[in-house]
Amino acid sequence: MKAPSLGDNTGDIDRLVKMLNKLLPDMTITPEFSLIKRTPAILREQGYDVEALLYEQANTLRLFEFLPRTRENLLRGLAVDLGSSTLVVRLLNLETEEVEEEASFLNPQTEIGADILSRIHYAGQPGGLVKLRRLVVDGLNREIHRIAANRNIKPESILGMAIAGNTTMTHLFLGIDPHWLCREPYIPAANRFPLFKASEIGVAIHPDGPVLVFPDVGSYFGGDLIAGIIASGMAEREELSLLVDVGTNAEIVLGNKDWLMGCAGAAGPALEGGVASMGVMAGPGVIDKVTIDGSSGHVQARTIGNTAPVGICGSGLIDLAAQLYLAGMIDVRGKFVAERCGKRLREIDGTRHFVVVPSEASATGLELTLAQTDMDALLRSKAAMYTILTTVTNLVNVSMKDIKNFFIAGTFGSYIDPRSAITLGMVPDLPIETYKPLGNTSLAGATEVLLSRKARLKMDEIRDRITYIELNVNQDFMNLFSAAKFIPHTDKSLFPSVQLIK
């Protein structure tokens, strides 16, 4: 800018906005209040030669910061996966797009309740919502301070943030009452959020920096799924793709570049309870892979870190069940077959248990067993999953065989062996290469949106064109569910690749 003079005495901010409007014609530029206060000193310090930072909000460009005159890769932003059990934060260089730091931590709200429903209940008690919000915001801020200290930067030098979570977590993070989310007809307070200022929601980055909160589609279909759709690229593909987030609710997206259908609903929690309640979180000593020798019945369990086994996680459980079935040790209804299981079967408190790891081989000195009730729960889960997939494809009248990409979102999903899931009849009998685990798509989508304006527009576009179906557990669903409770299915022709080892 030209410095002011008696002949050109435009105000400092007005001078700056005028110059920016030359570079950005037809845009409304609104300076932040705190910037107005700092502008006169900074302009004089830097001789009216500055780099200004703006962000887009609705139809306005908000002018919120200046950069120091000499700088090196100073533009940083934070992508956040607001998981109900784990939060993951990723510090990014906004210019080079490099990941500078990444860290995850337990959602501090788990001290109130592990599942979402108990937190919604807690939020309804006096002070409950405030406490839940404080727990997660404080936890995030501690992590921001920690990674900022690691990089030797000030937290305020992190300029913006994109955060993706499910609908309940998004409500709790913002301090919005989630009461109506779990009550018919399941209405969120808001699905779309304005772009916030960090100070407005209490996040310890640049106080005037923008915080993008992913929009939700419905109570059971949150911003984490929108992030997943972005990360998978399915909304731009010609061919049909399916995206499923295993391990939270049964949230499914089906579609291509022309249409997108999202499904979620009351069937979800059943699935989650089934798969997740038994398995422990992945960690050292946790069994994540099981093979059973069909003839000898020898059980071989691989553990994470190859240490003595302490438990079994979801993916290990699916492997175990599939291997038990292939070895004839459980029947098509998932019941243990005594003559095949032999000494590994025993009865504890009136329930049959299968000994996965004998006491002498386990890390705890205790037997690791799988109860018949656990197996029944797993079969209900797998049946629910397959029923949802059937319902969704039926709704839009496509065949499962038309699915060219079966994207599996979520860290848990990454460990599942698709072969085992097919064997159980949990997922359709598609070519193995169709199955594509994507890992943390919530974080990946948040990263894209943080880095690219195009991705932000895509986010809104996806949000607006998705057709959301709330799955109800009606008679049709229950009929499909009953047929899917067998291994792999009552209709064996659906799973030609599944053959018992004889």
Add this chain to the structure above:
Amino acid sequence: MKAPSLGDNTGDIDRLVKMLNKLLPDMTITPEFSLIKRTPAILREQGYDVEALLYEQANTLRLFEFLPRTRENLLRGLAVDLGSSTLVVRLLNLETEEVEEEASFLNPQTEIGADILSRIHYAGQPGGLVKLRRLVVDGLNREIHRIAANRNIKPESILGMAIAGNTTMTHLFLGIDPHWLCREPYIPAANRFPLFKASEIGVAIHPDGPVLVFPDVGSYFGGDLIAGIIASGMAEREELSLLVDVGTNAEIVLGNKDWLMGCAGAAGPALEGGVASMGVMAGPGVIDKVTIDGSSGHVQARTIGNTAPVGICGSGLIDLAAQLYLAGMIDVRGKFVAERCGKRLREIDGTRHFVVVPSEASATGLELTLAQTDMDALLRSKAAMYTILTTVTNLVNVSMKDIKNFFIAGTFGSYIDPRSAITLGMVPDLPIETYKPLGNTSLAGATEVLLSRKARLKMDEIRDRITYIELNVNQDFMNLFSAAKFIPHTDKSLFPSVQLIK
């Protein structure tokens, strides 16, 4: 709105925004964060039948409040004149446009310094700016609480505010450093301000309510003058008008519906010091009108409230000087004429004084006198005023005679007798009916802008089309000034109506 159902499970805020977008198509509607939080409860309480409040900011409509279901004239706003010596607040019903309350109070910053320059200096000391801001904002908030209590309403039920002040007061009110305002080349930090939220600037009305701060034109030409232009209506008139704010700086606007020129500058403070330092503020016992019998030399002084005199205010001083001149008691240079003043003239500390009120008639028991030095200062002031008027009209090549409306803004200006001002040669010799005192135009303009969108657009339009000239005290100015220091002027033909009483 239709209530949500399983078949129509749009989020609460999304439902509301969608409905508003039907009524306000093509507008971007952004809900305030605090409203999002309150929306679910309010919609259910009121059966999805609500009145929503929005305000316009840049290209966006901000949705910030709901009205209770049953209400009576609940929409209130506040117009504020942010004067450097006095603040005036006016509570308005935004629907009926009635004034509900009006109150004025001393600007608490006067405890730091009566004049603007001393406050600018103080703002530069550690903690000075914060203290100056706190003083005026706290003072305003106390008044808001007081008038709200008077009306038996909550301060937060006041939904919006428009505030007009000079450039320095605007900076101090917002906590923006005024350092550069009084230093060449006299650059404000900002002339145009974004629409603020009340909470952002600490004003005790509805925290999300909009606060419009009048834009300034330059360091010596503030939002109070823009408000004055709006109140005068001069920017829409065919004929030429002049607006002058007496009593602060010499701020002058000249123009019509086609063009507007604003003038202010370094000559102003001289004028202010001259007129204002002598006169006390208007109040009971203050002489506001003086007549002198030409033959007897009898001085008759009218006081406010008709009580015994305690002092003389600016308008009384102008009357006194004009009457002294007409009675031949001062000469064309403003020097006391001993033979005409007689016993009323005395020397105190080597300076001649004219006794306006003898000790036995004054309220204080002390003589009220006018020193030769005071008279000299008054003549400098009147000369400065006339010189500025001459300079301004010369600049655009119009004759003073072309001025069809001579608007006088400011409470002080309302008391001035135009006849006396003409006699002194302070203002041009125009027909008396040309002179139109407007009173507090700052408050009147703030009121218009608070009540009408059209006035808000007009405000921006006026701000943008005004040509601002910073008056410099150069040789030309000094030549005109010297000629104007005589009563009424060296060129008597300019003042044909001024005739000495012989």
